[in-house]
Amino acid sequence: MSIPVVDFAACSLRERDVADGQMHHLREQLESAFTKVGFVFLENTGITQEEVDRVMDVYKTFFLQPDEEKEPFSRKSFANNPNHGWVRLEVERLNPRLPGDLKESFNVTSTRPDIKWPSGAGEGFQEIQTSFFQRCNQLSVRVLRVMALSLGLDPEVFLSAHRLIGAEGNSTTLRSLYYPSVDHDKVEEGQLRCGEHSDYGSITLLFSSSGGLQVRRRSGEFIDVPSFPGAVLVNVADLMQRWTGDHFVSVVHRVMLPPAGDSSTRQSLAFFVQPDDDAVITCCDGSNKYPPVTGGGYLQERFKASYGAK
Ligand SMILES: O=C(O)CCC(=O)C(=O)O
Numbered sequence: 687m688s689i690p691v692v693d694f695a696a697c698s699l700r701e702r703d704v705a706d707g708q709m710h711h712l713r714e715q716l717e718s719a720f721t722k723v724g725f726v727f728l729e730n731t732g733i734t735q736e737e738v739d740r741v742m743d744v745y746k747t748f749f750l751q752p753d754e755e756k757e758p759f760s761r762k763s764f765a766n767n768p769n770h771g772w773v774r775l776e777v778e779r780l781n782p783r784l785p786g787d788l789k790e791s792f793n794v795t796s797t798r799p800d801i802k803w804p805s806g807a808g809e810g811f812q813e814i815q816t817s818f819f820q821r822c823n824q825l826s827v828r829v830l831r832v833m834a835l836s837l838g839l840d841p842e843v844f845l846s847a848h849r850l851i852g853a854e855g856n857s858t859t860l861r862s863l864y865y866p867s868v869d870h871d872k873v874e875e876g877q878l879r880c881g882e883h884s885d886y887g888s889i890t891l892l893f894s895s896s897g898g899l900q901v902r903r904r905s906g907e908f909i910d911v912p913s914f915p916g917a918v919l920v921n922v923a924d925l926m927q928r929w930t931g932d933h934f935v936s937v938v939h940r941v942m943l944p945p946a947g948d949s950s951t952r953q954s955l956a957f958f959v960q961p962d963d964d965a966v967i968t969c970c971d972g973s974n975k976y977p978p979v980t981g982g983g984y985l986q987e988r989f990k991a992s993y994g995a996k
C-alpha cells in the first residue's frame with residue numbers, strides 16, 4: 687500500500703497518559719509520512735470500527751429521507767453556526783472548475799444541546815454525534831502533539847492554537863458525507879463524487895465505508911486509497927502546510943465515480959480540525975515564508991471559493 691501505515695498504540699485513547707519520551711519511533715514515522723506523502727493510516731488509535739459504524743448508520747437514515755425533511759436543517763439556517771447543517775447534492779464544488787460534487791453532507795460545527803437536531807434520523811442522533819465529535823477531538827490533540835514533537839518543537843506549539851475545539855470561536859467540523867448511487871447517463875463532463883482539492887485547516891481525520899478516494903503523489907499520478915476498517919486516515923491540510931513553512935505537505939485528493947454499472951453508495955466521515963478563529967498562524971520554523979493569517983480569516987476565503995455564490 688502506498689499510504690504509510692503507522693501503529694499509534696503508544697498514544698491510543700485507551701492510554702490515559704502518554705509520556706512524550708515514549709513516542710520516539712512514532713515521531714519519526716509521522717514526520718516521514720507527513721513530509722513525503724501528506725497522508726497516513728493510523729492503527730490502534732482507540733477509536734473502533736463499531737463507533738464509526740454507529741455514526742454512519744444514523745446518518746444513512748438521515749440522508750435517505752426526502753429532501754423536504756432535511757431542508758429545515760440546511761447549512762446557513764443556524765444563526766450562530768454558519769457552516770453547520772445539511773448541504774444538498776451538487777451544491778459544493780471542491781474543485782470550483784468542475785460541476786457540483788455528487789454528494790450530500792451534514793456538518794456538525796456545534797455540539798450544543800440547544801441547537802435544533804434532526805429528529806427523523808432515529809433515537810440518539812445528537813448523543814452519537816456529540817460523543818464521536820469528542821472522540822475525534824481527543825485523537826486530534828494527540829496527533830497534533832506528536833506532530834510538534836516530530837519537528838523538535840515545543841509539544842504545545844500547535845495545540846495552543848486549538849484550545850476552543852467544539853466551542854464558539856473554533857470552526858472544527860465533523861462532516862458526514864453520503865455519496866448516492868450514480869446514474870452515469872446524467873453525469874456531467876468532469877463531474878466527480880468529490881472534486882480535486884486539498885483540505886483547509888490543520889489536519890483531517892477520515893473514515894470511509896469503501897474505496898473511491900484518490901491521493902495525488904509528487905509525480906502527479908493519482909493513487910487509489912483503499913478503505914481500511916479500524917484505521918483512521920489522517921492528512922495534513924493547507925494551514926498546517928503553511929504553518930510549517932511547507933515542511934509538511936497538504937496533498938490534493940478526490941473521490942472518483944464508481945465504474946458504470948456499479949450502483950453502490952458510499953459514506954465517509956471527515957473531522958476537519960481548524961485552529962481557533964482568532965489564532966494567528968505564523969511559520970513555526972521562523973522563516974516567515976508566509977505572512978501571518980488568522981484561522982477564521984483563512985477559512986472564510988476558502989469557503990467563498992468552494993460554495994460560490996450559493
Ligand atoms: O469522502 C472521502 O473519502 C473524502 C472527502 C474529502 O476529501 C473532503 O470532504 O474533504
Ligand SMILES: [Fe+2]
Nearest residue numbers: 883884885939
Ligand atoms: Fe478532503
